[in-house]
Amino acid sequence: MTLSNPNMPQRQLGTDGPMVGAIGFGAMSFAGFFGAADDEVSLTTLQAAVEAGIDFWDTANIYGMGRSESIIGRYFREVGDPGITLATKASIIPGPPRKFSNDADHLRSELESSLTKLNRSKVELFYAHRRDQSIEIETLAETMAGFIQEGLIDGYGLSEVAPSTIRRAHAVAPVRAVQNEYSLWTRLPELGILQTCDELGVAFVPFSPLARGALGSVVLDPATFSPKDFRSTNPRFTGVNWGYNLERIKAFHAYAESRGTTTTALALAWVLNTGDNLIPIPGTRTPEHLNEWLPALSMEFSEDDFDAIEEILPVGWAYGDRYNDSQSIGPERYC
Structure with missing residues (x-):
């Protein structure tokens, strides 16, 4: 099985990465x-990703x-792995x-459990999801370097960290990628993260690039969010804040329409054009929404x-x- 769109533009996942x-x-x-997510629809969404x-x-x-990992593992088991770079x-x-733990034994246990769910013997990228302030970042970098030597991972990354943390870790073992939130409504990485990653040859992986x-x-209506929806208690989607935000969002919709494109494609294209070392990872539960991303390329x-x-x-x-x-x-503050 192979990926169906060899014309997808390519970017390097860190200086030493694929x-x-x-x-x-x-x-x-x-x-x-x-x-609410449906596992069967999730599987068709992964197939749509392969086709794209x-x-x-x-x-x-x-x-x-473990649900998300298990769905990906099921896809690999039932359909095959077309050469996915997995994080x-x-x-x-x-x-x-x-709580948070960067303890070596904890990370090893969780990594081994993840590999079982993912139906993989290794992953190409393994992140410390949050920094554990009780453990020096240099110690975490040494732990990750050990996993690389063992063949459990090809490279490691950091998430929601400060520029200073990236520099300290990178000095011990090269950081392959940093994953922080970045979009047109969350631009904090412009105050040091983007510059540090570019200088060190680290890939920057924006999560939630579509805010x-x-x-x-589709213009959201927070009144329709289920109580389990992450956004139902998020300040930007609640109270008077959403009303103010909605005014700006509608204006952006109008601008996208005037350019003959969609809000989704325009917002994602803005992230892609910010730098060649940015590899955004938008998420969705449906193939239809996934296909809305592609014009951004x-x-x-x-x-x-x-x-x-x-x-x-x-x-x-x-x-x-x-x-x-x-x-x-959990996220490190640096400004």
Whole structure:
């Protein structure tokens, strides 16, 4: 079995990493974080990713407590592995209270469990999902280097970290990728993360590049979110904040329409055109939404385009924090 779209533009996953499609796939939605998910539909979504040439898939042990990983493993078992570059993550210990562990024994145990679910003997990329402040980052880098030597992983990454953490880890063992939130409504990485990754030759993997669906082609109505939906208690989707955000989002919809494209494609193209080392991983539960991403690949941006979007969605435009108080535990603050 092979990928069906060899014309997918390629980007390198870190200086020492493989070439992968410019758009990756985030499998968090398979766990029901953004509404009820159907495993059978999830499998058809993975098939749609293969047909689109999307060969960099991202999951985590915490997504549905193994559900997302198991769906990917089932796909490989039933359909085959067409040469997917696979990433998974560990270190979050669900609560309450929520905790984090970068301990070598914990990461090894979680990694081995993930490999079983994924029907893999190794993964190409293994992230520390959050930094455990009780363990020096150099120690974590040494642990990851050990996993590489053992052949359990090809490279390692960090998630929701500060530029200083990247530099310290990279000095011990090269970091292949950093995964932080980045989109037109979350631009914090511009204050050091983008520059550090570019300098060190580290791939930057933006998650939620479509603003958790806020910049998708359908205008969201938070009143329809289920109580289990991650966004139902997220500050940007609740209270007066959503009303203010919606005004800007509708203006962006109108601009996309004036350009003859969709909000989804335009928002994703903006991320892709920010830098050649960015490999965004939008997520979805359906093949239909996945196919809405693809026009972004052929969309070229001029300085006028960036300026026009900046006028509609200026840096810092979003009302409300990107996480509520409980969700914000773990990401490193650096500004």
